[in-house]
Amino acid sequence: xxxxxxxxxxxxxxxxxxxxxxxxxxxxxxxxxxxxxxxxxxxxxxxxxxxxxxxxxxxxxxxxxxxxxxxxxxxxxxxxxxxxxxxxxxxxxxxxxxxxxxxxxxxxxxxxxxxxxxxxxxxxxxxxxxxxxxxxxxxxxxxxxxxxxxxxxxxxxxxxxxxxxxxxxxxxxxxxxxxxxxxxxxxxxxxxxxxxxxxxxxxxxxxxxxxxxxxxxxxxxxxxxxxxxxxxxxxxxxxxxxxxxxxxxxxxxxxxxxxxxxxxxxxxxxxxxxxxxxxxxxxxxxxxxxxxxxxxxxxxxxxxxxxxxxxxxxxxxxxxxxxxxxxxx
Amino acid sequence: xxxxxxxxxxxxxxxxxxxxxxxxxxxxxxxxxxxxxxxxxxxxxxxxxxxxxxxxxxxxxxxxxxxxxxxxxxxxxxxxxxxxxxxxxxxxxxxxxxxxxxxxxxxxxxxxxxxxxxxxxxxxxxxxxxxxxxxxxxxxxxxxxxxxxxxxxxxxxxxxxxxxxxxxxxxxxxxxxxxxxxxxxxxxxxxxxxxxxxxxxxxxxxxxxxxxxxxxxxxxxxxxxxxxxxxxxxxxxxxxxxxxxxxxxxxxxxxxxxxxxxxxxxxxxxxxxxxxxxxxxxxxxxxxxxxxxxxxxxxxxxxxxxxxxxxxxxx
Numbered sequence: 001x002x003x004x005x006x007x008x009x010x011x012x013x014x015x016x017x018x019x020x021x022x023x024x025x026x027x028x029x030x031x032x033x034x035x036x037x038x039x040x041x042x043x044x045x046x047x048x049x050x051x052x053x054x055x056x057x058x059x060x061x062x063x064x065x066x067x068x069x070x071x072x073x074x075x076x077x078x079x080x081x082x083x084x085x086x087x088x089x090x091x092x093x094x095x096x097x098x099x100x101x102x103x104x105x106x107x108x109x110x111x112x113x114x115x116x117x118x119x120x121x122x123x124x125x126x127x128x129x130x131x132x133x134x135x136x137x138x139x140x141x142x143x144x145x146x147x148x149x150x151x152x153x154x155x156x157x158x159x160x161x162x163x164x165x166x167x168x169x170x171x172x173x174x175x176x177x178x179x180x181x182x183x184x185x186x187x188x189x190x191x192x193x194x195x196x197x198x199x200x201x202x203x204x205x206x207x208x209x210x211x212x213x214x215x216x217x218x219x220x221x222x223x224x225x226x227x228x229x230x231x232x233x234x235x236x237x238x239x240x241x242x243x244x245x246x247x248x249x250x251x252x253x254x255x256x257x258x259x260x261x262x263x264x265x266x267x268x269x270x271x272x273x274x275x276x277x278x279x280x281x282x283x284x285x286x287x288x289x290x291x292x293x294x295x296x297x298x299x300x301x302x303x304x305x306x307x308x309x310x311x312x313x314x315x316x317x318x319x320x321x322x323x324x325x326x327x328x329x
Numbered sequence: 330x331x332x333x334x335x336x337x338x339x340x341x342x343x344x345x346x347x348x349x350x351x352x353x354x355x356x357x358x359x360x361x362x363x364x365x366x367x368x369x370x371x372x373x374x375x376x377x378x379x380x381x382x383x384x385x386x387x388x389x390x391x392x393x394x395x396x397x398x399x400x401x402x403x404x405x406x407x408x409x410x411x412x413x414x415x416x417x418x419x420x421x422x423x424x425x426x427x428x429x430x431x432x433x434x435x436x437x438x439x440x441x442x443x444x445x446x447x448x449x450x451x452x453x454x455x456x457x458x459x460x461x462x463x464x465x466x467x468x469x470x471x472x473x474x475x476x477x478x479x480x481x482x483x484x485x486x487x488x489x490x491x492x493x494x495x496x497x498x499x500x501x502x503x504x505x506x507x508x509x510x511x512x513x514x515x516x517x518x519x520x521x522x523x524x525x526x527x528x529x530x531x532x533x534x535x536x537x538x539x540x541x542x543x544x545x546x547x548x549x550x551x552x553x554x555x556x557x558x559x560x561x562x563x564x565x566x567x568x569x570x571x572x573x574x575x576x577x578x579x580x581x582x583x584x585x586x587x588x589x590x591x592x593x594x595x596x597x598x599x600x601x602x603x604x605x606x607x608x609x610x611x612x613x614x615x616x617x618x619x620x621x622x623x624x625x626x627x628x629x630x631x632x633x634x635x636x637x638x639x640x641x642x643x644x
Binding site for chain 2: 088090091101107154156167
């Protein structure tokens with residue numbers, strides 16, 4: 001990879017303070033994202049995908065979080081070692097974020113206008129009147145009809161899809177270089193999901209921003225991402241261009257995830273699942289963290305933690321390529 | 330808005346009627362006889378009986394109640410049995426003292442209590458939180474009369490900064506004397522209220538600070554100060570307003586102990602004197618006043634809700 005990445009996360013380890021001391025939520029996570037690129041991060045609940053996303057802007061509670069090691073480089077600077085003051089200029093400016101639940105992510109006692117205008121005044125120093133004009137433009141950009149009237153509404157008067165559009169309008173207000181979308185469609189109806197993804201893609205083209213999309217939905221990934229990061233139990237276990245990932249998944253976990261997507265052909269009555277649950281953060285599993293749930297686990301898997309190694313062009317996996325014969329299940 | 334006020338006032342009428350009846354029944358259930366108090370220790374049974382007849386206390390209870398209610402309907406609260414004045418003028422004389430004390434105390438309580446509560450919530454689990462909560466606990470638990478007496482010894486006797494007792498009316502003696510006669514009792518009253526308000530503000534803020542929209546504010550690059558002050562506190566304000574209403578109600582109910590310690594001629598002392606003398610009309614009148622004050626404060630709190638929380642506004 002010779003391109004200069006817009007953002008690169010290097011060997012990031014994040015720990016949270018629990019009742020019994022510090023537990024590691026994500027370990028040795030590395031990825032990069034180029035300008036204008038779409039990166040998908042996929043995994044089950046508890047896989048560390050949201051932790052990774054929130055860590056980029058250091059949005060975890062300060063008192064109970066430790067960025068134990070690693071660096072997050074953005075525009076030649078390390079976001080992890082920045083002062084709060086410097087970081088605030090990046091947040092909502094060059095890097096913006098939208099969240100899973102649009103119902104609770106907007107402040108219920110402030111109008112839409114107040115919430116969109118805030119970053120415009122903070123980062124671009126617009127006057128109140130100019131910021132308001134720009135806010136209406138933004139609402140039009142995210143295709144909210146009757147923006148001039150809607151802008152003075154309070155969030156509880158808007159539907160879930162509209163609120164997520166408002167969240168997106170807030171996020172793109174200062175034309176960020178990178179948008180981090182943490183499960184932006186999970187809380188929405190399927191039809192709305194499609195519209196929101198389409199909107200994100202259109203805005204991305206207009207603004208020329210990169211998008212990190214976090215989801216547990218492989219369908220969303222297939223539709224949206226160019227490159228995919230698969231996470232399991234706090235680690236990246238596979239990374240590949242989207243086509244390669246779906247055609248030649250290298251890790252048995254990725255395999256399982258793809259198998260678990262409901263299909264419209266074949267046996268319609270049985271959903272394939274991956275047996276077992278994702279381990280608790282505090283549980284220590286020797287060897288590969290997936291081995292207790294893996295159909296193909298061997299002795300070595302229970303002993304040695306596997307490294308993330310290249311298995312193809314731009315394709316990394318923590319599971320070595322399986323023999324051609326016994327490989328693809 | 331006007332419609333809401335009118336509706337709430339109409340709704341308050343049965344409540345006030347109930348308070349009136351309850352106050353009447355309760356007072357007449359307590360053993361004791363105002364006629365005996367008025368006649369004095371040496372009076373014979375005939376004298377007591379004569380006074381009882383003059384006061385109308387020998388008539389059936391129900392008749393007394395109905396008479397009183399009918400008079401209330403015409404705005405006549407009756408005459409005090411012991412003081413040589415009407416109930417309205419007795420209460421009216423003392424109300425400014427209690428209101429001054431209540432307002433001053435509230436003015437001290439609100440900023441300090443809210444500030445400490447926010448501070449404790451923001452630094453939850455730290456020594457700041459522990460210090461504020463300990464202070465709040467002390468404020469709530471230490472008896473006011475004790476602090477009052479200690480305060481008088483220090484600030485009035487030793488330092489001579491404030492008068493130890495008495496009330497200087499605002500209009501007659503000017504704001505300086507008025508303030509210095511009230512600042513000590515008001516501050517001591519506030520100690521308890523500050524503890525109460527700080528605790529309630531803290532718990533309200535803790536709820537809000539965990540909400541997703543706080544993370545959204547941070548993700549926009551909003552400063553911590555603004556996140557807490559604008560995004561979080563605006564949401565915790567509903568709880569604060571509720572508590573402020575309760576505090577004001579308590580304060581208007583009269584601060585019996587503090588008024589006693591500082592010899593302030595307020596409602597609290599009036600009520601105690603009236604109860605000791607079984608001064609029925611006066612007790613009933615002040616009970617009604619309290620009831621009315623609660624109703625008015627609640628209406629004010631509801632109106633402030635409308636302003637604070639847009640979700641209430643639209644329902």
